[in-house]
Amino acid sequence: MNFKNGFRINILLVFVFTIVGCTDNDIPQKENNDIPSKEEPTPPKENTEEYLFEILNLDYPGLEEVKSLYETGDSDAALKKLLTYYKNRTEIINPNLSTTLNETEQGYADYAINEYRFYVNDNYLEDKTRKIPYSLQNNDKTINWEFAPKGADNEYQKQLHRHNWMPLQGKAYQNSHDEKYIYSWKEVYTDWIAKNPKPDGKPDKFKWYQLQVSTRIMGQTESFEHFKSSPNFTTEWLSFFLIHFAEHADYLSMYKYTGENNILLSQAVALVFAGTLFPELKNAPQWQKTGCNIINEQTTKLFLRDGMTNDLSLHYHIGIVDGLYDLKRLIQLNKLPDNLLSPELDNVLLKATKVVMHFTYPSYFIKGSKDCSPAFNDSWIKTRSVLNKNFVKYAKMFPDDSELDYMKTYGKGTPPDTKIKTFEYSGFYVLRNGWTPQSTMLVHSNNVSSKLEDSSHNQLDNGTFELYHNGRNFFPDSGVCSYMKENDTEVMELRRWFRQTKAHNTMVLGQLEEHEATGTEDINKAQGKLLLSEENDNQQLIITENQGYSNFKHRRAIFYVKKPVEFFAFVDEGFGAATGYSKLYFHLCDETSVNNVNLDIQEMGAHTTFEDNNNLLIRSFGNQDIVLKPFEGRISYQTDRKFSVRKAYSLVMEKKKNTSVRYITILYPVTTASNHKINAKFTDNPSDSDNVSIEVTIDNETYNLNYELKN
Numbered sequence: 001m002n003f004k005n006g007f008r009i010n011i012l013l014v015f016v017f018t019i020v021g022c023t024d025n026d027i028p029q030k031e032n033n034d035i036p037s038k039e040e041p042t043p044p045k046e047n048t049e050e051y052l053f054e055i056l057n058l059d060y061p062g063l064e065e066v067k068s069l070y071e072t073g074d075s076d077a078a079l080k081k082l083l084t085y086y087k088n089r090t091e092i093i094n095p096n097l098s099t100t101l102n103e104t105e106q107g108y109a110d111y112a113i114n115e116y117r118f119y120v121n122d123n124y125l126e127d128k129t130r131k132i133p134y135s136l137q138n139n140d141k142t143i144n145w146e147f148a149p150k151g152a153d154n155e156y157q158k159q160l161h162r163h164n165w166m167p168l169q170g171k172a173y174q175n176s177h178d179e180k181y182i183y184s185w186k187e188v189y190t191d192w193i194a195k196n197p198k199p200d201g202k203p204d205k206f207k208w209y210q211l212q213v214s215t216r217i218m219g220q221t222e223s224f225e226h227f228k229s230s231p232n233f234t235t236e237w238l239s240f241f242l243i244h245f246a247e248h249a250d251y252l253s254m255y256k257y258t259g260e261n262n263i264l265l266s267q268a269v270a271l272v273f274a275g276t277l278f279p280e281l282k283n284a285p286q287w288q289k290t291g292c293n294i295i296n297e298q299t300t301k302l303f304l305r306d307g308m309t310n311d312l313s314l315h316y317h318i319g320i321v322d323g324l325y326d327l328k329r330l331i332q333l334n335k336l337p338d339n340l341l342s343p344e345l346d347n348v349l350l351k352a353t354k355v356v357m358h359f360t361y362p363s364y365f366i367k368g369s370k371d372c373s374p375a376f377n378d379s380w381i382k383t384r385s386v387l388n389k390n391f392v393k394y395a396k397m398f399p400d401d402s403e404l405d406y407m408k409t410y411g412k413g414t415p416p417d418t419k420i421k422t423f424e425y426s427g428f429y430v431l432r433n434g435w436t437p438q439s440t441m442l443v444h445s446n447n448v449s450s451k452l453e454d455s456s457h458n459q460l461d462n463g464t465f466e467l468y469h470n471g472r473n474f475f476p477d478s479g480v481c482s483y484m485k486e487n488d489t490e491v492m493e494l495r496r497w498f499r500q501t502k503a504h505n506t507m508v509l510g511q512l513e514e515h516e517a518t519g520t521e522d523i524n525k526a527q528g529k530l531l532l533s534e535e536n537d538n539q540q541l542i543i544t545e546n547q548g549y550s551n552f553k554h555r556r557a558i559f560y561v562k563k564p565v566e567f568f569a570f571v572d573e574g575f576g577a578a579t580g581y582s583k584l585y586f587h588l589c590d591e592t593s594v595n596n597v598n599l600d601i602q603e604m605g606a607h608t609t610f611e612d613n614n615n616l617l618i619r620s621f622g623n624q625d626i627v628l629k630p631f632e633g634r635i636s637y638q639t640d641r642k643f644s645v646r647k648a649y650s651l652v653m654e655k656k657k658n659t660s661v662r663y664i665t666i667l668y669p670v671t672t673a674s675n676h677k678i679n680a681k682f683t684d685n686p687s688d689s690d691n692v693s694i695e696v697t698i699d700n701e702t703y704n705l706n707y708e709l710k711n
Helices: 003-011 048-055 064-071 077-086 104-112 155-161 165-176 178-197 210-227 235-254 264-277 284-302 316-334 342-356 384-397 402-408 489-499 590-595
Strands: 421-423 428-432 439-445 465-467 508-510 528-537 539-549 552-561 567-574 579-586 597-600 605-608 616-624 627-635 644-655 661-670 677-684 691-698 701-709
Touching: 003 489, 048 235, 064 077, 077 235, 077 342, 104 165, 104 428, 155 421, 165 178, 165 210, 178 210, 178 235, 210 235, 210 264, 235 264, 235 284, 264 284, 264 316, 284 316, 284 342, 316 342, 316 384, 342 384, 342 402, 342 421, 342 597, 428 539, 439 552, 508 552, 508 567, 539 701, 552 701, 567 691, 579 627, 579 661, 590 597, 590 644, 597 627, 616 644, 616 677, 661 677
Parallel strands: none
Antiparallel strands: 421 428, 428 439, 439 465, 508 579, 528 539, 539 552, 552 567, 567 661, 579 644, 597 605, 605 616, 616 661, 627 644, 677 691, 691 701
16 A cells, blocks of 8 residues: 555544543643553554655664664564664754743643643633633544634634644653653644645645744654653654654745745744754755755845844744744754855844844833833734843854843843934834933834735834833834734724724825725835934934825924933925825824823824823924824734724824925923923925924923935
8 A cells, every 4th residue: 555645544543532530621630640541542553664764864873773673674673773762862952942831831731631722822712811722622522623713813723733732742741751741742643644634736824834834843843852752652653753754844845935034934944953853864954955045045035134024023023033043053052064054144143133122122121021122013012021032042142242241131231322223124213312211212114115915014004103211102003903814804804904004103195084994095005215314412313205105205204302301303294296185193002091191182182191200292283274083093912803992093184286294293201291381383495395494392492403305
């Protein structure tokens, strides 16, 4: 019988192994049983031994006795010797191995046994408070691999097939030596292989998509090492595991992901890990070479020249750098040739780590902080602990870099400078006055990208910003809320709401009446560019421009005045032949602060009322009449289709043909908004758009701000 066909037919006969005594919502109690209560499952044996020896390189150093036994016809003895080899193998080192499990992760390892409650990620939990994953158990006690929670987007099914809970079970086994974890791993993985065979052609979007295969390979390299010491890691299971590990790596090397992003990188890293950690397999050198070639080819394509990855998402950027850190550690620990990877990679990685550093809010230096980074595009706010884990890795990659050491140690040593940071190729700009928790920091986003479709990680947000001051983010990004699900109208409407231009702190061109339909006022192209960046001891200035519509261009100048008082002055201008209405949007604070945000409709602005003496007063002025219209803002940093409502508003001004619209907005940090007076006006010649002057008066003190754009 042909191995592949016979194997797949017979594997469907795998029995269902269940743990006795678990109630519906209880984490299973730990049972230190070395012998299962029922016959422990083994994969079908037919032809597996023969096929395994076809994919092994029996000439690999250390397999001499295995080869000798196999050539004499004693396959069983050869397999036993091969298992002994793997159990005793120490010279191959996986840098990702760790037995550290927190209480929640331990729960996920146990829940995978209870009613097949498989951990996908923290966005997809049946009970988020108690950290209980969804159950995939059918009425007949089998596993439903097609399961998706009601209303879930595509991401649930994609991540389900990454098997994120399996390495957690391996760690739990190492900590407890409880055989129930390996029983679960063997049963569930065998069932998955039976019901989700490798496609004959190109990957689908779910089970054998490159990112899913890559993640499974990385997890399998950990699970193998965690479980191989078990008495229930048998020769039959070794054959099954190695055959399907090779099947995964062969398939991944066959179908290169098209495009330069995190998916292609994960594919490359997984192939290098597969080839390095299982060099005994015949195709291992090819996997390793393919992975390294992809990385060397894509180093300057995946990363823009300023160090940001081309997904334009800090979330994916951090993940990509983390994968490359793991790769460098893999090569170092296993003493592989240095020339496997391009020497240019180190320069690129150093720039990439500095992106993370400069995007980190000063709240990072406050113990226990959870909101320590901006969330532009498809991204999520990073916590202090998550960022620190990455800074520790960055400092290991670049041990002589004092700035990364400062971030690693939460502020010991000499801080990075406070000059304007212009990431011009990715369109991000950072203004700040320090690196203490009380510091002020503004991040402005205005990119150049052709990726604007629903599936892109880049949102339609050119011109937006976030402002952190003294421990509070006053203008956090709206977030993500949902990923893709093309045939689900509700899911796609949510995704488009959070992606749309008016869900951000920027300007749109629209009509007078608000339309509920999403996308009606979105920019249709992203052509952001930097016009000017300059600073002195008292002031920083950044000016960007974006041709978001064919007939309407938005220019935003941000003055950050540091002395004698601190405030921001935004000058927003809209140019072009378009007619209609310009709408300048502001989205304030998060959902917990709704009662602390007051809209001042008559004064064209807003103010906050926090009791900790950390507030903001906002006032806007125009070159013609402005109308303030309240807007129901939203905020969400999950992808579970849930969001909260927050305060937002638009400043509406009529746009006449070939006439510019001009706004001045003052953001003034105050202890309390009471008893402050703000005025601002243009003092320039409006016909000369390259020479802008404004006069700002705050509490009877006047500040003259200006810039000149030179051709």
